Amino acid sequence: MNNKIIAGSLVIAFWLSTFSGIAQVNFNDKPELAATPPMGWMTWNYFADKINEKDIKEMADAMVSSGMVKAGYNYLMIDDGWQGGRDNRNQIIADPLKFPSGVKSLADYVHEKGIKLGIYSDAAQLTCAGYTASLNFEEQDAKTFASWGIDYLKYDYCDAPADSATAVVRYKKMADALRNSGREIALGICEWGNRKPWLWAKNAGGQLWRTTADVRDKWAALKPWKDPNDLHSIGAGIMDIVDVNADLAQYAGPGGWNDFDMLVIGLNGKKGPSGDLGGKGCSETEYQSQMSLWSIMTAPLVATNDLRIMSEATKRILLNEDVIAINQDALGKQAERKINKGNWNVFVKPLKNGDYAIAILNRGASAESLSLNWKDLGLDGSYKINDLWLHKAVGNGKKWSGRVLSHETKLFRLSSTDK
Structure with missing residues (x-):
């Protein structure tokens, strides 16, 4: 048979097996990176892209002093807005005004506190907020992240094609690059559920994958929706995200998790990303429900409030060790x-x-x-x-x-x- 025909047949067979969810090739060969759902704190909903090393160091300090680290929140994740472009060798660099000491110094700082450091990029030329991204620089950026001491990469998908096949290729390319970087770096796939990542993301090398539009600081969408993609324009509340994920329990387990997006607990209607599309805040009862539901459904527990000024009510919810134990149970079954x-x-x-x-x-x-x-x-x-x-x-x-x-x-x- 012609070699080109053989090669084409193999490619088709790979895609068929991947999208049917029965691929035998397992690219995620280090499930210990996420044997239980990751826990931590992320910059986006509180700071958006207005971040700097001073604020992040203060958050790291607060993660320790508030008891967050002791409770299991051991990742500090820098979201979009840290980038300063590329140097004359095309190496990605941090914004020198926001991070004058550099990311390596920041990683050393948080590591000394028993915290792992996460960072953000996008599988396109620009990120969601318009900063430098990683398309066609996967190997180089992965090695740079490893040299800085990065432990987690949130990999977004703004300005990327709508089809699923391209997403699989782009995410697998970064997953392979991370695996070859010389450091164990967990990969959070963030294409918002549009391409049903629960069917392919683990085999493409992800440890977790977003399943919905961005969460807003509200109980539920303000009007009905039929397709989960509608939530991008009307805003996903806590209940909407629960409903999307209620049918996805079979896809979660040790080494690979449905990612429900961040906890809005303690944001209290703050203006910014979580305040868009009707995000006016939730009651204490509703915030407690989010913690209960994210925990029993084995979602990653990623806070995004200001840890430096947490109320006692917010601490009570986020630091409940009995509830966290349900989320972190080693069996890893989503409710x-x-x-x-x-x-x-x-x-x-x-x-x-x-x-x-x-x-x-x-x-x-x-x-x-x-x-x-x-x-x-x-x-x-x-x-x-x-x-x-x-x-x-x-x-x-x-x-x-x-x-x-x-x-x-x-x-x-x-x-x-x-x-």
């Missing part, structure tokens, strides 16, 4: 939505030690009561019910009854009492 009826959503997540996490969400506008038999969720037997927000046992047996506030999510850990 499945077992009930989606009327105002009620109920999610179930199996845990490694045999326990189950249960989230009961009231999406309605007023408080309501619910009686729930565990058998209706597929759980036989009797369980001790631990409320992870009240930090106490609230019952034993084969069912639960109680009142759930508007937009509240009850989060329980069930431990079998059967002998």
Whole structure:
């Protein structure tokens, strides 16, 4: 057979296997980079592209002093706006006014505090905010990031083609470059779910992949949507992102996670990226629900508020170790939505030690009561019910009854009492 025909057949076979989700080639050969969902803090929703090394160092300090690092938030991620172009050797450089000491110095600073440093680029010529990006410079930029001590790359997709095939090629090229850089650098694929990355992103080398439009600081979109792509123009709230991801549980697991975008907890309607498209802020109950739902659905937990001035309410939500333990459970199962009826959503997540996490969400506008038999969720037997927000046992047996506030999510850990 003609060599060109053979080569063409192999390419077609690769694409078919990739998009069917059954590719046997596993490019993600270091799942330990994200054995559990990454946790950390990211610059974008608070600072947008107005970032500098002073503010980032202060955030690193606050990650330690507030207890964030102790709780497991061990990545500090620099988003768009750090770039200063390329030098006469085409090596990407940081903006010298924003980062006069350089990124290597900043990485050393955060590493000394037990924090890993993330950075941002884009698989096109320019980033979403119009800065220098990495298309056709993947090998060079990956080695530069490695030399600086970078541990994580958020790789965006603004100004890139709409088709999926090109995205796979571009993301795999950067994943390969990172793997060959001499340093372990996790890759966050950020094409916002438009090309169904849950079907191909892990095989292309990503450890996590965004599944939706950018999150806004609001409970839900202000008008109905049919296609998730509509959320780019109307703004995705907490509930919209939950709904998109409720059908994607099978694609998440150790080494590869559905990325729900950042936690808006503590932003309180701040103007900026999260304040666009109706992002006027959420109630404390709604912020607590985001933490519950992101945790039980094994989403990366990436805060984006000002850690230097956190309220006690924000700390209470972000630093709840019992809730974080659900997110970081080593079994790595994303919760499945077992009930989606009327105002009620109920999610179930199996845990490694045999326990189950249960989230009961009231999406309605007023408080309501619910009686729930565990058998209706597929759980036989009797369980001790631990409320992870009240930090106490609230019952034993084969069912639960109680009142759930508007937009509240009850989060329980069930431990079998059967002998």
